[in-house]
Amino acid sequence: MKNITLNLFLLLLFSHSVRAQWTLVWADEFNTDGRPDPKNWKFEQGFVRNQELQWYQPENAYCRNGMLIIEGKREQKPNPNYKPNSTNWKESRPTIDYTAASLQTRGLHEWQYGRFEMRGRIDARPGLWPAFWTLGVQGEWPSNGEIDIMEYYRGMLLANFAWGTDQRYKAKWDDLKKPLTEFNDPEWSKKFHVWRMDWDEKSIKLYVDDQLLNEVDLEETYNGDQERKNxxxxxxxxxxxxxxxxxxxxxxxxxxxPSRYEVDYVRVYQKK
Structure with missing residues (x-):
């Protein structure tokens, strides 16, 4: 019994020591009802990437009862960029059939290394693709680097890294796909979970609820072009x-x- 008590004490001491290394440097708790704080977030607008069906617009994101709610809607309206003979997918659609929102800290807040956390609840029904991710501030995709701390689609939770190859716009991927069924909880997607990234100059590790999903050694993530940036x-x-x-x-x-992607908080910590 003494050994069990001692081991528990040492575990708690270690846990406290690990937490003590981190200092909260930025957070949004979404505690003020209304639009998300413009000092923290900008919005993407229109059809943006991946031939997705939704039109991004700010009005689909709002804060209520301490949560950021990003709402997906099925609603039809004219595509203001429609060009009948265009081969560009953003212009060839005569109508907008779905709307949603995309928020980013680009130009407002950026960080190199740290612990990044998001507590949220995702909707896992067909056709929905929620994400919590990062992009590097310098370079074009994928040579700027992409980290998918949380991404979900088609029954799978993803934790991914992407960087550049010797071909423009072609990414090198280190990805992880975990079916939700592996959590052995049919109610999993109805609950809130904590996604976390721990990132330093040597590696990046991605977690959900303290379970390690994927990690990458940063000595393996140099871009494949002549510049060889990391x-x-x-x-x-x-x-x-x-x-x-x-x-x-x-x-x-x-x-x-409508569909709701609910976010309780986003927090960024860095080493003291």
Missing amino acids: PFRQPHYLLLNLAIGGMNGGDPSATQF
């Missing part, structure tokens, strides 16, 4: 978004809308 040794900014359909999101046609 995109994970530069500042990154955060993104929170709800995508619908597109290249990976699946078919939302049988899903009832």
Whole structure:
């Protein structure tokens, strides 16, 4: 019994010591009802990437009862950028059939290394593609580096890293796909969970509820072009978004809308 008590004490002491290394440097707790704080977040607008079905607009994101709510809706309106003969997918659609929101800290807040946490609840129904991720501030994708701390689609939770190759716009991926069924909890997607990234100059580790999902050694993430920069040794900014359909999101046609991606907080810690 004494050994068990001693081991518990040492574990608690170690846990406290680990936490004591980190200092909170930025957070949004979403405690003020209304629009998200413009000092923290900017919005992407329109059709943006991956041939996704949603039109991003600020009005689909709001704070209520201590939560950021990103709402996906099925609603039809004219595409203001429509060009009948265009081969560009952003212009060839005559109508907008879904709307959602994408928030980012780009140009407002950026960080190099630290612990990044998001507590949230995702909607795991078909066609929905919520994410919490980062992009590097310098360079074009993927040579700027992408870190998917949380991404979900088609029944799978993803934890990914992407960086540049010797071909422009072609990424090198280190990805992890974990089916939700592996959590052995049919109510998993109805609950709040904590996604975390621990990032330093040597490695990046991605977790959900303290379970390690994926990690990468930063000696393996140099871009494959002539510059050979390492995109994970530069500042990154955060993104929170709800995508619908597109290249990976699946078919939302049988899903009832609105859909909600709820975020309790986003916090960034750095070493003292």
